[in-house]
Amino acid sequence: MMDPKFLKPYSPQDTEPKIYKRYEESGFFSPETCVKEGITKPDAKPFTIMMPPPNVTGILHMGHGLMLTIEDILIRYKRMRGFRTLWLPGIDHAAIATQTKVEKDIQKTEKKTRHDLGREEFLKRIEKFADESHETIVSQIKTLGASCDWSREAYTLDEKRSLAVRTVFKKMYDDGLIYRGHRVVNWDPKGQTTVSDDEVSHEETKGKLYTFRYSKDFPIPIATTRPETKVGDTAVAVHPDDARYKEFIGKEFDISFVGVPLRIKIIADEEVDTEYGTGAVGVTPAHSMTDFEIAKRHNLPLKQVINEYAKMMVDTSELKDKKTKEAREIIVEQLKKEGLLEKEEEITINLSTADRSGGVIEPLPKLQWFVAVNKEFARPSGEKTTLKKIMRAAVESGAVKIIPNYFDKTYFHWIDKLGDWCISRQIWFGHRIPVWYDENGNTHHPKIIKVLLARHGESVAHTEHIIAGQLDSPLSKKGRVEAKELAKKLENSKITKIISSDLSRAEETARIVAESCGCKITTYKELREVDYGSLSKEKTVEGYSALRRKIDVNTGESLEELEKRAKNTLEIIKKETNSTEKLLVIGHRTFFSILDSTHKGLSNERFVEEREKWKMNTTEIKTLFFVSSPQEKNLTQDPDTLDTWFSSSLWTFSTLGWPEETEALKIYHPTDILETGYEIIFFWVARMIMMTGYVLGDVPFHTVYLHGTVRDDKGRKMSKSLGNGMDPMDIANEFGADAGRMALVVGNTPGTDTNISKQKIKGYKNFANKIWNASRFVLESIDTVGFDEKAELREEEKKRIEELQALSEDITKDIENYRFYLAAEKIYHYFWHTFADVIIEESKAMLKEGDEKARKSIVLCLYTILATTLKLLHPFMPFVTEEVWGSLPESALKTRGLLMVEEWPIE
């Protein structure tokens, strides 16, 4: 019988949370569970999307809603098509944005600055904020129906990602691709940090161009928009062919400019435009990037006259400590008074501001860390390349395809102009630069150690299905064969040293391997298997791990003791690898899992859970990476942190466990699609391509799908000041997440901005109700006529099903070609205006008056169409379709129970 819930209008509020909970309980968001449950074939092709991690700064906006919708459509579609589908979620620490937000909050509530709190306390506050923010964001993502694998959730600042960051930093440093240097950088006086070129916006504003002479006895007039910087001039550049100034080239003048003594050299440089201004440029090496370049070419001294607070550093009573703006006025006044000002013109100039803080950028000379994008380096193959070439080649070769493709040009254009990437920030929140300095200013780096782990071969106890633990059970015959196999596998690994558990099964294995690679063995009792106490010698139980049993029975080593032993072992391993040793560790499965958990920084409460996830076969080799801070005395770590995009740029592989050679990395990388907004193509997309190309010699993804900005119904950007923002949570509450998703995706073409209105969303809420009621009609018909799966279809019904088949193919093609806007519209249109308005309407008469055969045929046809359209609609509107699916007659539901893992209508 039809569920009476259909007698009421559809209620997304009651349905959606319930369905999501069922999804989470099913475990089907995890591809591994799908394989285990027989939903996905073990050899199925993988399909992977790494979720662009939302910033931990606050709550989600409509743009996130769009991102989640498009990605969920792709993921659900691929899952239904039988792919091994992974959608990995995560959160970004968003260094500057988050720090600024928390700083403001603290300033507001406590009237304190971060310096009042101190680095440690301030970071604690940020972490607390980030934790809360994280919780909100996760629950919001769930509300929107995202079917992502929460068991793999990553954070750009967690232990694993931190290891990836430090590993890459060191590798790039060793390759000469990361360097520390004195450069004129974009300084944000408001945010008190440097920012990269990409974080600076240029805005046209009115300004003045002043033409003047430094002093009466100086022969060449110059023009500038920033007279206050001119007290830092060390040269005047003219074009080498400029007849007006030729005679002065090479001469030096000692003059006094507004009371400041200057030594100005006249130099010739091709870059000077004779047409502009006076054809002579006052060169200010310390406060202009181009002048800095000129100064380098001509070996000019650099004279800093503006400080970090955008205040003057010169020693005259009029100018000292004055803000740049005031200094400008003072200088212009003085020039006028002395009759040195020749001209004052109104022009438009570009004002550079920092994206995040809005502060006016002050170019300052600073010692910072950079990524060299033009420097040649050798790949492992010996081939020479540069980071820029890697970025360019990925798209040029078609290895990475950008949708829409016209963004290729924007991408290449950006690469052409790209300079070295300043990656150090003077903020506290983020990955601290992994470099230490000693008293003499020498740099020291953490050591990245790669250690191989291998299990002993099968033991006699194993053969007998007995828990061995710290019992001494020798290798079985099979175990010795396995040890030899392991030795073979390690032949090319250049092992120089083996440490092993002192239990005989491990030691025997170690000896066999040592013989083949000719290296020494040291045994440690710290490496022994877990002590299972009274459980030793007992039979193993399938699906009930010895570790869990040990806890349940409360016998043997406690988790605290295990944690302590694991920590000691990690120290031993570090010590054993302190030179150039390549270390192999032979030990035991469960203790290795505990070692791994401890290494990841997990608390001992998670040992059991992690052990049950931990898989390690005999002869399998795992890797363990360590980053150890330099041990020398009196070292100070660099106080700066890394640009947040540095960690983001490793996202596709750091999320899969790199630098460990994980199984997941082999299966899911390169990922398939990167779906994100076009505004971060440079910040993120390009840098992921660069870093992945550098680290893995591969692309991070084969397709980039760029979506546009979500705007209000008048096409305006949503903003706080306009008050036209929409909260996706409000939308979900008022209309349902399904309706919000449809409204976001219909009419949304890649790369183009979309407008959204409550009216549009309401239309799709009505559509959800339409689905509900059409389903009710079909279920009622089944109730009255009965459902015969094998009923013979009449020609009329056959034709309708064929038509739907054609539509299914059409929609499939649209999704495959990333035309979600078309697919969504087509299925919407078919459901409402063909299925409901025509097919159902026309069936009514026959259902009443037709003969048995006709009625049976019609009911089967209605059911088939409903089931098929629910499948086609599911990626777009997961909740309502799932809810209806659950009410279809049991006899009709073939297998899986959840629509989410049903098969797509097209093969």
Added chain:
RNA sequence: GCGCGCUUAGCUCAGUUGGUAGAGCAACCCGUUUACACCGGGUAGGUCGGGGGUUCAAGUCCCUCAGCGCGCACCA
């Protein structure tokens, strides 16, 4: 300055390899004989920004002009 995109019905936008225009919303008229008023049936509405070209055929390709939006760069 360089580059990119947009300009199609009142509004928001589709129109995939060229075959003489579509959707949603809004408007107007009619309808309540139970799946749904969160509804049904129907009507009206566009010389596809202007100009030129290629073609049997152009919203679709080429050139050009204009308006709007965006990105990058920048001469002090």
